[in-house]
Amino acid sequence: EIVLTQSPGTLSLSPGERATLSCRTSQSISSSYLAWYQQKPGQAPRLLIYAASSRATGIPDRFSGSGSGTDFTLTISRLDPEDFAFYYCQQYSSSPQTFGGGTKVEIK
């Protein structure tokens, strides 16, 4: 199975700052079949990005995804107070679909 490694484990930033989250896969992902999800405590995950760089419906344009092959990035251009949460990447290039271990974005 494809292993996803997210870094850093925790990102401590202030509102208004830029957040850059990394997701590396153990094998190349075909057709950029990579998604990003946001999860707040006590809530279900929410789809942010699919196909590495396409924003899901209703997602603000401060969220952007990039990358290909084995290296992918989620960027939040200016952190809003509601953006402090956990973020997970997921590959759906091959079965089983797998998730990264997550990055916590916390208020500094």
Added chain:
Amino acid sequence: QVRLVASGGAVAQPGGSLRLSCAASGFSFNRYGMHWVRQAPGKGLEWVAVTSYDETNKNYADSVKGRFTISRDNSKNTLYLQMNSLRAEDTAVYYCAKDYGYSGHYYFDAWGQGTPVTVSS
């Protein structure tokens, strides 16, 4: 508006069984793959099982293979997870999730609120 409501979570003894349900509404349930994903306390997300729109293709995580069975009733717009031979490590919040496509091979574009399962004696 897509809505997924998971239920059936409870406290069960090791070796016991539980059946989770996920009631779907707001979309054509019989046209999409569906998944179960779980999250152990304080841990990340773990994909558990998938069924295609018509149940012709199903797949399971190695950690639950042979113990869990995913199924669906398209006439009732409901997804199920039969969990047998439960272990302490199955303790988690279980989410149902809708796949983008019919096969269940894509990303999850809608999630239920989760139902908690605790396996303890």
